[in-house]
Every structure is written in C-alpha cells, then in structure tokens.
Amino acid sequence: MIDAKTLEYDFKEEELGFEEPFKQEDVPLTTGEKISLGLVALGILAFVVQLLGSPLQGTWAGFLLAFILPSIGASLYFWLSYKDTVPGIKHNNNYYRSLLARGSLGWIAGIVMTGFYILLYWWPKYLEGGIRMTDPLSGLLTGGPANQWFLYGLLYTIAVTVFGIRMFMKYRHNRYQKIRTASVMFFQLGLAFIIPNVLKAFNQPEYYFSYFWPLKYDYLFPSSFSYFMQSGSGVGMFFIFWGLMMTFLATPVLTYFYGKRWYCSWVCGCGGLAETMGDPWRQLSDKSTKAWRIERVLIHAVLVFIVITTVLLWINSSTSGSVFGSYSFTLKKWYGFYIGAIFSGVIGVGFYPLMGSRVWCRFGCPMAAILGIFQKFFSRFRITTNGGQCMSCGNCSTYCEMGIDVRAYAQKGENIIRSSCVGCGVCAAVCPRGVLKLENGGTYKDRYEHSDKPVTAFLDSIRHI
Amino acid sequence: MHIAIIGNGATGVAAAKRIRQLQPDWKITLISGESDYHYSRPALMYIFMGHMSFKDTKPYQDHFWKINNIDLLRAWVTEIDHNNKKLTLHQKGQLTYDKLLIATGSKSNKFGWPGQDLKGVQGLWDLMDLRSLYENVKNAKRAVIVGGGLIGIELAEMIHSRNMEVTFLVRENSYWNNVLPKEESMMINRIIRHEGLDLKLETELKEIEGEQNGRVSGVVTNKGERIDCEIVGLTAGVSPNTDLVKETGIDTGRGILVDWSFRTNAPDVFAAGDCAELVTEGDLRNVIQQVWYTGKMQGKVAGEVIAGQDSTYDPGIWYNSAKFFDLEYQTYGNVSNVPVQGEHNLYWEHQNHQHSMRIITRNSIVIGINVMGLRYRHKVCERWIREEKTLDYVLDNLKEANFDPEFYDKFEQEIRHTFKEMAA
Ligand SMILES: Cc1cc2nc3c(=O)[nH]c(=O)nc-3n(C[C@H](O)[C@H](O)[C@H](O)COP(=O)(O)OP(=O)(O)OC[C@H]3O[C@@H](n4cnc5c(N)ncnc54)[C@H](O)[C@@H]3O)c2cc1C
Ligand code: SF4
Ligand code: SF4
Numbered sequence: 001m002i003d004a005k006t007l008e009y010d011f012k013e014e015e016l017g018f019e020e021p022f023k024q025e026d027v028p029l030t031t032g033e034k035i036s037l038g039l040v041a042l043g044i045l046a047f048v049v050q051l052l053g054s055p056l057q058g059t060w061a062g063f064l065l066a067f068i069l070p071s072i073g074a075s076l077y078f079w080l081s082y083k084d085t086v087p088g089i090k091h092n093n094n095y096y097r098s099l100l101a102r103g104s105l106g107w108i109a110g111i112v113m114t115g116f117y118i119l120l121y122w123w124p125k126y127l128e129g130g131i132r133m134t135d136p137l138s139g140l141l142t143g144g145p146a147n148q149w150f151l152y153g154l155l156y157t158i159a160v161t162v163f164g165i166r167m168f169m170k171y172r173h174n175r176y177q178k179i180r181t182a183s184v185m186f187f188q189l190g191l192a193f194i195i196p197n198v199l200k201a202f203n204q205p206e207y208y209f210s211y212f213w214p215l216k217y218d219y220l221f222p223s224s225f226s227y228f229m230q231s232g233s234g235v236g237m238f239f240i241f242w243g244l245m246m247t248f249l250a251t252p253v254l255t256y257f258y259g260k261r262w263y264c265s266w267v268c269g270c271g272g273l274a275e276t277m278g279d280p281w282r283q284l285s286d287k288s289t290k291a292w293r294i295e296r297v298l299i300h301a302v303l304v305f306i307v308i309t310t311v312l313l314w315i316n317s318s319t320s321g322s323v324f325g326s327y328s329f330t331l332k333k334w335y336g337f338y339i340g341a342i343f344s345g346v347i348g349v350g351f352y353p354l355m356g357s358r359v360w361c362r363f364g365c366p367m368a369a370i371l372g373i374f375q376k377f378f379s380r381f382r383i384t385t386n387g388g389q390c391m392s393c394g395n396c397s398t399y400c401e402m403g404i405d406v407r408a409y410a411q412k413g414e415n416i417i418r419s420s421c422v423g424c425g426v427c428a429a430v431c432p433r434g435v436l437k438l439e440n441g442g443t444y445k446d447r448y449e450h451s452d453k454p455v456t457a458f459l460d461s462i463r464h465i
Numbered sequence: 466m467h468i469a470i471i472g473n474g475a476t477g478v479a480a481a482k483r484i485r486q487l488q489p490d491w492k493i494t495l496i497s498g499e500s501d502y503h504y505s506r507p508a509l510m511y512i513f514m515g516h517m518s519f520k521d522t523k524p525y526q527d528h529f530w531k532i533n534n535i536d537l538l539r540a541w542v543t544e545i546d547h548n549n550k551k552l553t554l555h556q557k558g559q560l561t562y563d564k565l566l567i568a569t570g571s572k573s574n575k576f577g578w579p580g581q582d583l584k585g586v587q588g589l590w591d592l593m594d595l596r597s598l599y600e601n602v603k604n605a606k607r608a609v610i611v612g613g614g615l616i617g618i619e620l621a622e623m624i625h626s627r628n629m630e631v632t633f634l635v636r637e638n639s640y641w642n643n644v645l646p647k648e649e650s651m652m653i654n655r656i657i658r659h660e661g662l663d664l665k666l667e668t669e670l671k672e673i674e675g676e677q678n679g680r681v682s683g684v685v686t687n688k689g690e691r692i693d694c695e696i697v698g699l700t701a702g703v704s705p706n707t708d709l710v711k712e713t714g715i716d717t718g719r720g721i722l723v724d725w726s727f728r729t730n731a732p733d734v735f736a737a738g739d740c741a742e743l744v745t746e747g748d749l750r751n752v753i754q755q756v757w758y759t760g761k762m763q764g765k766v767a768g769e770v771i772a773g774q775d776s777t778y779d780p781g782i783w784y785n786s787a788k789f790f791d792l793e794y795q796t797y798g799n800v801s802n803v804p805v806q807g808e809h810n811l812y813w814e815h816q817n818h819q820h821s822m823r824i825i826t827r828n829s830i831v832i833g834i835n836v837m838g839l840r841y842r843h844k845v846c847e848r849w850i851r852e853e854k855t856l857d858y859v860l861d862n863l864k865e866a867n868f869d870p871e872f873y874d875k876f877e878q879e880i881r882h883t884f885k886e887m888a889a
Contacts, residue, residue: 088791387843
C-alpha cells in the first residue's frame with residue numbers, strides 16, 4: 001500500500017515549487033567587506049561628482065579616485081569574500097540571487113550595460129565627462145587626450161582585471177582556471193590596452209596583436225593594408241605580416257594541437273571579458289537544441305557575410321571599383337554596424353545578465369566559426385568522459401557558457417567534440433563525479449573513440465531538431 | 466504489445482530506451498507519481514543549494530520522449546493485478562499492460578524512533594522530501610542529521626549552505642567507516658569539522674522531541690544529550706521500495722525477488738533497479754544494488770529481456786564515486802573497510818590530507834583502488850582489475866589512469882615510490 005501522504009503529493013514543474021523569492025545574502029558582511037564596498041561607493045561618488053563638473057576632472061587625483069579606487073575596492077571585496085571559504089565550487093545560491101538569475105537586479109544590470117554600449121557607439125557625447133576623466137592616463141600612454149574608445153578600453157581592462165581576481169579566488173583550487181585567467185588578463189592588459197595605446201604615442205597605427213581577421217574584420221581589408229603601408233617604417237609591414245600569419249597559419253596550426261581554446265578562452269579579449277566579468281552569469285546560456293540550431297545558422301551566416309565582404313572589397317580595390325562600385329562599401333558599413341557594433345557589443349556584452357556570458361562568441365563571432373570548423377574536423381582537442389561515472393546531474397551543462405549540453409554526451413560515455421566548445425574547463429571543474437577532462441589527444445583520429453563521427457552527429461542533430 | 470513501466474528513474478528510463486531500440490513499434494508507458502519527466506535524483510542537492518534549477522536536472526530535453534515515442538504518464542499506481550495484467554491508478558482509472566516492469570526505487574529507512582512523524586522530521590529521497598525541506602528550513606536555526614552515509618552528508622551540506630548550524634550524529638566511530646577504510650573515513654571527518662559542522666561520532670538518536678503544535682523541538686541522543694533543533698534529517702540508509710507489491714503475490718524479501726534476467730515469480734512482471742533483490746544460488750547473499758549506474762545497467766538488461774532477448778545481468782567490476790563537500794572520491798573493484806585476510810593494503814595520503822590513494826592486492830594482483838582528491842580513469846582501473854594486473858604493473862603505469870585536469874599537481878611518482886617501498 002502506498003501511504004496517503006504520498007498520494008496527496010502533486011508536484012507541478014511549471015510552478016516549480018522549488019523556487020524561492022530572491023533573497024539578499026543573509027550572511028552579514030564583515031568589516032573588511034564593508035570597507036572594500038565603501039571604497040567602491042566612494043569611487044562611484046567621485047565619478048559622479050566629476051561628471052557634474054568638479055575641477056577634479058582631468059587630474060590624476062580625479063582619475064585615481066574615479067577608476068582606481070573602486071577597482072581596488074572591488075578586488076579587495078572579492079578577495080575577502082572568498083579567502084576564508086574552503087576552496088571548491090562556489091555556486092551556492094546562484095539561482096536565488098536576483099542579479100544572477102534574471103531577477104529584477106539582473107534586468108537592471110542588463111539594461112545599464114546595454115545602455116552603456118548604445119551611448120558608446122552612437123552618443124559618445126554623453127560620456128564626455130567620463131572620457132575627460134581618463135585624460136591623464138591617456139596623456140601618459142598615448143601622449144594625447146582620450147576619446148570614447150580609450151575610456152572603453154580602460155573600463156574593459158579594469159573589468160577583466162578585477163573580475164580576473166575574482167576568478168583567481170573562486171577557482172583557487174584549480175590550476176587550469178588560474179593559468180587561463182592569468183593569460184586572458186595578460187593579453188587584455190598588455191596586447192589589447194597598453195601596447196596599442198603606446199603605439200599611438202609613437203605615431204604608429206593603433207594595433208591589437210591579440211585580434212585577427214575575421215574577428216577584427218578590417219585587418220584584412222584593403223583599406224587597412226594601405227593605411228598600414230602609409231605609416232612608412234617597417235612597422236606597418238610587420239602588422240600586415242602578423243595579421244596574415246595569425247589568420248592563415250597560427251589559427252589552423254594552434255587549433256589543430258590545442259583546439260579553439262588557445263584563442264577563445266586564453267587570448268581573446270571578448271572571451272577574456274566573458275570568462276571574467278561574465279562568469280557569474282554563465283549558467284544563463286540556453287542549452288536547448290533549438291538554441292543550438294539558431295547558433296549554427298547565425299554564426300556561419302556571419303562568417304559568410306564577412307568573407308564575402310572582404311573578398312568584394314579586394315576585388316573592388318584591385319579593379320578600382322569598376323566591378324562592384326560602391327556595393328562592397330555598403331556591405332562593409334552594414335557589417336560594421338549590425339555585426340561589429342550591435343551584435344558584438346550591445347547584445348554580446350549588454351545581454352550577459354540575461355542570456356549568459358558568451359552570446360556573441362556563440363551566435364555571432366566569425367573567428368569562433370572558423371576555429372570551430374577546425375576544432376570539429378581537424379583538431380586533437382576533445383573532452384573525454386570517465387567511463388560510467390556520470391550520474392546525469394547536469395552541473396556541466398548548466399555551467400557551460402556556450403550552451404553545450406555536455407551531459408548528453410557524458411551520460412553516454414562519449415567524448416565531447418563540439419565546434420563551439422571554447423575549452424574553458426568549467427564543465428570539468430564543476431562535475432562532482434570527476435567525469436570530464438579536457439585533453440589534447442595524440443592524433444585527431446582517436447578523439448572520436450566511443451563518440452559520434454562529426455557527420456553522423458551533424459545529421460543526427462538535424463534529425464532531432 | 467504494451468509495456469508498462471512503473472518508475473521513471475534511472476532504471477525505468479534505461480529500460481524504456483532499450484525496449485524502444487529493440488522494438489520500434491511497441492507501446493511503452495513510463496509511469497511515475499513523482500514527476501512528469503525523468504530527473505537526476507543525485508542532483509536533488511544542487512537544486513536546493515541553488516546551483517541548478519529543477520529543469521537543469523532533467524537528463525533529456527522534453528521533446529526526447531515524443532521523438533522516441535515513449536508515453537509519459539503522471540500517476541501513482543495503487544494496485545497491481547498481475548493475473549488480469551491491470552494496474553489501478555490513483556484517481557486516473559486503470560491501465561492494462563502486456564508486460565510490466567517495476568522500477569519503484571528505494572525509500573528512506575525509519576526505525577520507529579519516538580517522534581519520527583513530527584513536523585520538521587524528514588528523509589531525503591524524492592521531490593516530496595525536497596519540498597518539505599524548503600518548508601522546514603524556514604525560520605530554522607539548527608538541524609540534526611542522523612546517519613552517516615552518502616545521503617546524510619549531502620543533506621548536511623545542503624542545510625549548511627543556508628548558513629544553519631548542523632549537528633551530524635554518526636553511530637560509528639568515524640564517518641561511513643562501515644564502507645570506507647579508516648584513513649579515508651578520517652579524512653572526511655576532518656572535512657566535516659573543517660566546514661564547521663558539529664560531528665558527533667558514536668552517537669545515536671534515541672528520541673525526537675516535539676512541541677505542542679507537532680513541530681520538532683530537539684533530539685535526545687543515546688548519551689543523554691539533548692540538542693535543540695528545528696529540523697531532523699533521518700538518513701539512516703534506504704531500502705527497496707516494495708510498498709506496491711506487498712500482498713500481490715509477487716515474492717519479496719528485502720526487495721522484490723528477481724532472477725538475473727529480472728523476472729519476478731509472476732508471469733510477465735519484471736523488477737529492476739533499487740527495488741530489486743537479485744536471487745543468488747548457493748550460499749552467497751542476494752544482491753541489492755542501490756546506485757545510479759547499476760540502475761541504468763539493470764534497466765538496460767531488463768529492457769532487453771522484456772523486448773524478447775536472452776540477456777542476463779553481469780554487474781561487472783564494481784565502481785562508484787561521491788563527493789564529500791569538496792572532496793571527491795572514486796572507488797574501483799574490491800576495497801573493504803577492514804583489512805581482509807590474504808589481502809594487502811597499500812595506502813598513501815598527502816600531508817595536506819587532501820589527496821589519498823589505496824591499492825588492495827591479493828597475491829600481488831591488484832583487486833581494488835580507492836582515490837580521494839584525485840580523479841582516476843574508470844576504463845583503465847577497470848581493465849587493470851579485470852586483467853588481473855600485478856601491483857608492479859599498475860604502479861609503473863599509474864600515470865595512464867590519472868584523470869585530473871591539466872596543470873594539476875601529479876602525485877604518481879610519489880605514490881609509486883611509497884608503495885614500492887611498502888611492498889618491498
Ligand atoms: C540525495 C541522493 C543522492 C544520491 N546520490 C547518488 C550518487 O551520487 N551516485 C549514485 O550512484 N547514486 C546516488 N543516489 C542513488 C540513486 O539516485 C538511485 O540509486 C537511483 O535513483 C535508483 O534509480 P531507480 O530508477 O531504481 O529508482 P528511483 O530513482 O527511486 O525511481 C523510482 C520512481 O518510481 C516512482 N514510484 C514509486 N512507487 C510508485 C508508484 N506506486 N506509482 C508510481 N510511481 C512510483 C518514484 O516516485 C520514483 O520516481 C542518490 C540518491 C539520493 C536520494
Ligand atoms: S563544454 Fe566545457 S570546456 Fe567547453 S565551453 Fe562548455 S563548459 Fe567550457
Ligand atoms: S556534471 Fe558530471 S556527473 Fe553531472 S551530468 Fe555532467 S558529467 Fe555527469
């Protein structure tokens with residue numbers, strides 16, 4: 001006989017029954033944490049005061065107060081809040097926190113971040129106060145006044161650094177995460193912030209060594225070539241050489257040996273921001289097959305778009321515009337506007353708190369598309385699964401920022417070879433049964449052991465849409 | 466042909482999938498009173514701790530069932546009439562079947578403690594329990610968990626994640642040492658205390674005390690100590706859930722008695738997974754396996770038999786894994802908690818108490834491996850044990866089995882040295 005209490009039970013998934021009203025952290029803050037948050041608040045205050053025209057604006061004191069003070073405060077806060085915890089996975093209460101689970105705070109964060117990008121791209125004049133506050137640093141690095149891109153680069157680098165420190169603390173038991181985080185911090189600070197700005201000081205073209213075509217799409221445009229050539233010295237030639245080499249040589253070779261992670265979660269700035277500031281929201285990525293289908297269509301469409309644009313621009317420039325006239329320029333403009341600005345910036349970062357940290361990388365980035373094709377068909381990288389140890393809990397899928405249903409493979413004991421996997425290693429970190437391991441196999445053939453072949457898997461996934 | 470399966474857990478689902486593979490046209494109905502869709506029971510704790518939402522714990526997307534043409538029926542079965550091949554459903558009429566698989570899982574043990582039905586006293590097995598826990602933690606400050614097994618420590622971790630005080634009563638003199646060898650068990654004691662839990666060893670529950678309104682107010686231990694608490698977690702093991710088959714003429718022992726092809730004594734009625742007790746010939750004890758992977762394996766074989774194949778269950782080489790707070794544990798083969806005559810125990814533990822390895826040999830042949838704070842490859846360990854590799858071979862090839870993430874410290878060298886010395 002089944003007891004009456006059991007028969008009464010009626011669990012409705014739609015009503016969940018397990019959701020709680022979002023709650024604030026009920027752990028009281030320690031004095032140290034209060035002080036560090038105080039520093040952040042003070043910094044914000046200093047920022048607002050200067051926006052309103054305080055004479056501090058444009059001075060070093062003003063700069064330090066508005067940018068460095070809150071950065072120190074936030075880093076200190078992350079350090080303090082993790083330092084006394086036992087090293088391990090720190091995902092308690094993620095689904096109960098409004099900011100992290102699309103509650104009202106999450107929406108506010110999304111709107112603020114999206115708003116910032118809209119101002120940045122289309123109404124930079126409203127950021128004028130902020131831009132002026134960065135003049136001292138800009139003067140030091142570039143020798144000239146700042147523009148909105150300098151402000152943007154600075155905030156970006158600060159975000160990667162501060163949240164990088166958070167990653168260090170959160171994953172201090174995991175050396176893969178620590179090294180990877182150090183790597184993205186290094187590439188952002190050095191190659192994507194200091195070097196390009198210092199190049200400006202030497203009257204050289206601003207060049208980002210860590211971005212290549214097709215992500216930095218204009219690096220292989222004819223206009224960039226002529227611009228780099230104009231700079232006279234060999235430096236411009238070197239930039240052209242570097243760009244070609246990275247796109248056509250380094251990309252396939254490194255991806256063959258290490259998978260696309262060598263770029264996406266170790267070097268790339270977009271990836272760097274996603275892996276640091278985006279980390280708290282990684283669980284929001286959509287894991288459904290429907291999302292996967294949209295992803296495949298979109299990302300490859302963007303790739304085709306940028307390839308066509310680039311080819312047309314070259315045909316155009318070599319025929320002096322006689323074949324396509326101004327069409328190629330229109331394409332270039334569209335790409336810059338819809339993909340370069342709206343997709344990669346506004347949606348890509350602005351929607352972190354709503355759609356997870358890798359919206360751009362997953363649905364839009366043409367570089368990811370190319371790397372993904374190599375990864376899927378010609379790479380030694382794969383995630384192997386540990387026999388029958390998987391108990392289908394779903395942590396891996398939940399915390400995959402690329403929305404890969406890792407569990408679907410793990411519970412069958414199959415290797416995971418997905419073009420979108422950026423090799424962040426978080427699935428392996430969160431797995432409570434030690435089932436997943438990122439590996440560079442000996443050859444690219446044996447990685448399909450116990451796993452679907454790419455073509456079969458592809459056909460299968462279409463059949464199952 | 467209509468197959469009815471009671472229970473949509475690991476076992477029921479594995480069976481349904483296998484039957485569908487072998488018999489594309491048969492009708493399959495997967496019945497559960499607990500949830501519409503199959504979910505991962507071991508993930509219950511992560512829902513409560515806010516790592517995942519309920520829907521994240523579903524191993525298959527909802528459209529999977531439609532694609533595979535497996536009918537899902539949300540209902541409690543209240544009666545099995547195997548003579549007329551008919552099930553009675555609570556408030557949902559009746560269902561006839563041609564073949565029936567019972568995969569009703571386990572239920573928490575209750576030992577008739579005084580006060581065990583008070584409000585705030587609960588076990589942890591299913592969504593009903595999880596829901597009670599959400600109710601019970603409201604305004605609670607201290608919980609007492611009774612029973613030092615895998616579910617007990619999970620429940621302790623869950624409640625602890627809400628910043629509540631947790632007292633953990635363990636009957637043995639070290640956590641789970643009726644399964645784990647002393648050293649591993651002691652590593653976990655240390656972890657539990659380091660997390661700030663109040664671990665009381667060699668302590669048993671005597672009585673649960675309540676208030677006028679029927680809510681629990683505290684417990685009394687066998688040592689006469691009274692502990693105030695608002696929640697009591699009863700996690701003193703689980704037993705096969707045989708509620709449904711009692712008095713139906715289907716034989717039960719501790720579980721539903723089946724042969725190694727999962728047939729019960731009733732025609733066309735099968736049972737598998739946690740609820741089944743495999744009858745063993747001779748003097749050996751009957752086998753009851755209550756873990757996730759055995760559920761999957763048993764379900765698969767039961768599915769084959771139901772679909773008309775001639776399969777018998779081969780449990781293979783035992784393995785399992787768990788996580789105690791942040792300490793991962795894996796075991797392969799035969800590792801008993803106390804030294805066994807004729808077996809040789811080699812144990813290494815890192816001085817930081819975060820990593821350990823144990824290898825058990827018999828006549829220099831490796832028969833069991835335990836690792837804590839290390840990840841080892843299932844396939845490799847299994848192969849070693851199956852192929853009866855010698856200790857020397859295993860030690861020389863230890864690296865091959867390491868499954869830790871890249872850049873992690875490797876201890877194989879040290880372990881090898883230590884064990885070679887010990888063995889010499
Ligand atoms: C908190 C927790 C953690 C665990 N962690 C692990 C782990 O880490 N590793 C591991 O290997 N195992 C773990 N287990 C054990 C594992 O979950 C079980 O071994 C496994 O779920 C058994 O599967 P099953 O399909 O046999 O039974 P169950 O999963 O119990 O499924 C039986 C289903 O049948 C339903 N049912 C019962 N009676 C009726 C009826 N009369 N009418 C309709 N439906 C009915 C039940 O409601 C239930 O949904 C854990 C269990 C718990 C509770
Ligand atoms: S599959 Fe794992 S490693 Fe790859 S992107 Fe997802 S979480 Fe990162
Ligand atoms: S996190 Fe690990 S155990 Fe859980 S579903 Fe993923 S691979 Fe399986």
